Amino acid sequence: QVQLQESGPGLVKPSQTLSLTCTVSGGSITSGNYYWTWIRQHPGKGLEWIGYIYHSGTTYYNPSLESRVTISVDTSNNQFSLDLNSVTAADTAVYYCARYDSGSIDYWGQGTLVTVSS
Amino acid sequence: EIVLTQSPGTLSLSPGERATFSCRASQSVSSSYLAWYQQKPGQAPRLLIYGASSRATGIPDRFSGSGSGTDFSFTISRLEPEDFAVYYCQQDGSSPITFGQGTRLEIK
Numbered sequence: 001q002v003q004l005q006e007s008g009p010g011l012v013k014p015s016q017t018l019s020l021t022c023t024v025s026g027g028s029i030t031s032g033n034y035y036w037t038w039i040r041q042h043p044g045k046g047l048e049w050i051g052y053i054y055h056s057g058t059t060y061y062n063p064s065l066e067s068r069v070t071i072s073v074d075t076s077n078n079q080f081s082l083d084l085n086s087v088t089a090a091d092t093a094v095y096y097c098a099r100y101d102s103g104s105i106d107y108w109g110q111g112t113l114v115t116v117s118s
Numbered sequence: 119e120i121v122l123t124q125s126p127g128t129l130s131l132s133p134g135e136r137a138t139f140s141c142r143a144s145q146s147v148s149s150s151y152l153a154w155y156q157q158k159p160g161q162a163p164r165l166l167i168y169g170a171s172s173r174a175t176g177i178p179d180r181f182s183g184s185g186s187g188t189d190f191s192f193t194i195s196r197l198e199p200e201d202f203a204v205y206y207c208q209q210d211g212s213s214p215i216t217f218g219q220g221t222r223l224e225i226k
Contacts, residue, residue, distance in 0.1 A: 046206065046217055046218070046219045046220050047163065047206060047208075047217040048217070049214055049215035049216070049217070060213065062214040062215075063119075063214060064214075096162055096163075098162075100210075100215075102150075102168075103150055103151040103152075103153065103168060103169065103210045103211075104151075104153035104165055104168035104169075104174075104208065104210075105153070105155075105163075105165060105208070106165050106168075106174065108162035108163060108164075109162065110161075110162055111162050
């Protein structure tokens with residue numbers, strides 16, 4: 001059973017960079033044709049896809065965030081990461097890491113709330 | 119990007135009743151790339167249906183999905199108490215991946 005766990009600061013100052021890591025257990029990040037995904041949910045709102053990465057390092061980003069987002073993968077530690085720069089209060093959200101498989105997202109982390117505030 | 123519009127916004131029903139959710143896309147979506155999720159408060163979404171009509175692993179057969187093109191639906195044939203939650207549709211027929219705004223299923 002694949003499990004994903006987000007980690008990182010719960011509070012980030014405006015204009016700084018939000019950095020989160022997702023640790024994958026129960027399977028190798030390099031096995032299968034999966035894309036390792038970041039999704040966020042603003043408080044009380046719907047879901048927004050941020051982007052995903054293949055274990056080779058190929059990335060795809062949501063155009064609405066592309067100028068500020070970097071997703072990277074560390075296959076040796078079975079992790080992938082999210083960097084979102086120049087954050088504002090509008091980036092306050094629960095951030096989920098997840099696994100994408102052929103059109104749907106089948107495994108999710110529990111989510112981590114990141115608040116942008118001075 | 120493809121906009122998914124879910125209706126109704128809120129559905130008020132009683133256990134044992136049938137629930138039907140609608141998801142309409144602004145452009146045609148390949149059925150292979152339409153999914154449905156359930157989200158309970160404080161939890162991550164859970165995949166219920168993929169490929170418009172295939173149940174994910176461990177999902178009871180009271181959950182079903184159908185549709186094609188721009189119109190998709192999701193049905194819970196007989197509501198159980200644990201089914202009251204928010205339901206989202208999601209497409210990846212065209213990048214970026216997008217989600218509907220959700221339908222809240224509440225106890226009447």
